[in-house]
Amino acid sequence: MKLVCSQAELNASLQLVSRAVATRPTHPVLANVLLTADAGTGRLSLTGFDLSLGIQTSLPAAVETSGAITLPAKMFGEIVARLATDSPISLSCPEGEEQLELTNLSGSYRMRGMPADDYPDLPLAQSGTPIRFHAEALVKGLRATLFASSPDENKQLLTGVHLRLDGEGLECAATDGHRLAVQRLSHAVEAAASPEAEASTADGADFAVTVPARSLRELERILSGRGSQEPLSLFCERGQVVVLSADQVLTSRSLDGTYPNYRQLIPPSFQRRLVLDRRAFIAALERVAVLADQHNNVVKISADPAAGTATIRADAQDVGSGSESLAATIEGEAIEIAFNVRYLLDGLKAMGSDQVVLQCNAATTPAVLAPVGADEAFTYLVMPVQIRTS
Structure with missing residues (x-):
């Protein structure tokens, strides 16, 4: 792997994906971020994944040689953050080796990493027709409800926000057993662009999923910081929720169980x-x-x-x-x-x-x-x- 990229863009991307890196990893590689350089697309992809929450983003780079490696998230992030902002960063890792050399106007650093093959695959369930949400509406729904979710891991289902889609729009709800916040959003879903999508949205009357509040806080942060007005795509299957937004991907497990019938309260x-x-x-x-x-x-x-x-x-x-x-x-x-x-x-x-x-x-x-x-x-x-x- 050999490439040159912007210090500012690499630093911002690292700050983002590091939020999904395990603080107490069950395996050493989970304390790392995955770097994947693609000469064909001219992009460097970064991934953080703690087996529950995953965040992936990419940035433009002058990629001379494709390749992949994982590096310690904390050390790599702190070095990049302190490098000169007015100088590009060169990353080089010979094929078959597990050591990366980083060069910038500030100096040169070597870091030992772990093979990319050791890194767990990010669950990217993207089959079927996605539900396309307007980011601004979803952010509003999350801000209005996240605070009411429970911090008690013994109440697993209540540690999330319940997202429910019906013919009238999207409803976000969260409760910790002492209070309940419900936000109704009538224009959160993008109008169907095709008969297939329209049929999928109609089926959405039965769509409901509960997503951990931690994952949704990161999603709210990502959506609030992006400049694009493009709708985001949400896929949900086999206990996984995947959200695609521009160059960023967030994946999260969903919470099992039947969410309380809060409306009757x-x-x-x-x-x-x-x-x-x-x-x-x-x-x-x-x-x-x-x-x-x-x-x-x-x-x-x-x-x-x-x-x-x-x-x-x-x-x-x-x-x-x-x-x-x-x-x-x-x-x-x-x-x-x-x-x-x-x-x-x-x-x-x-x-x-x-x-x-x-x-x-x-x-x-x-x-x-x-x-x-x-x-x-x-x-x-x-x-x-x-x-x-x-």
């Missing part, structure tokens, strides 16, 4: 509604959270219809207490309901509207936060905290 109607200014609500919660964090993260919200105010209060035993009042449009009777303040803030920050509505029936039943006007396709359900009365 959302109450069909509400007896109480509080409409508040979203930014003022966030600011008040963040101030009161200083005290809530000292104890149990619990804040109490009291609605007073007669005064047209909502009072937010936190009591930290042996530390102190604090409260703030906000103007609110209130429908229904007075109520006091308690929440984990972090759950409320996460949901409010995922919304983009000026006003939000907090809807509930009782202090012990699920409450729903939703934006007013801007994006009524977003629903955020939070389970209240039981208030102990002494």
Whole structure:
């Protein structure tokens, strides 16, 4: 393998694929990145794969000799990042050898790698007709739901985001058992360009997959950083999800099992509604959270219809207490309901509207936060905290 490429492009590509390199590899080669140079296409491909998440990207290169090798991701990445940015990088590895020489205006380095044949194949299931998503819409759906997935590996299915496609569009949902975020996207899927694709999209009424949040965070990062408006292609089969986006590929296992029927958790109607200014609500919660964090993260919200105010209060035993009042449009009777303040803030920050509505029936039943006007396709359900009365 022998080639010359841009330091900036190689560095950016390494930063990307290194996110899929195992931090605690079960085999030494999994701590490496795979480099594959192709003289025919004039491109250098880089791959990171930890057997669960895989990321592959490519960059233009002047390839004199094709070849492949794997190199330690951390060391290779740190060397490339520190090289002179105004000088191209030359990579050379004689056929049959496992040592690569890197040359740049800054200097020359030799690194011992491992054979490319030792590297596991990236699962690239690409049979059938892909579902083509608009990247901007998918990013919106992921940003609105990823935060609500569970970090608890014992709740394996809840560590992912559920993607469901039906005749009305795409629905993204995530829950950790205490809160639920659902984003409905009516224009996420590109219109079918052929009868075959149209038939596939029609079949998509039954399409549903749960993908690990870690994989989708990387996908969201990739899509947010790209300049292209081209739709991306998603393939799903045999427990694998593959997303193709321009010169980049992300592959991930899917999570086995039947995702909870989250729709039945959302109450069909509400007896109480509080409409508040979203930014003022966030600011008040963040101030009161200083005290809530000292104890149990619990804040109490009291609605007073007669005064047209909502009072937010936190009591930290042996530390102190604090409260703030906000103007609110209130429908229904007075109520006091308690929440984990972090759950409320996460949901409010995922919304983009000026006003939000907090809807509930009782202090012990699920409450729903939703934006007013801007994006009524977003629903955020939070389970209240039981208030102990002494």
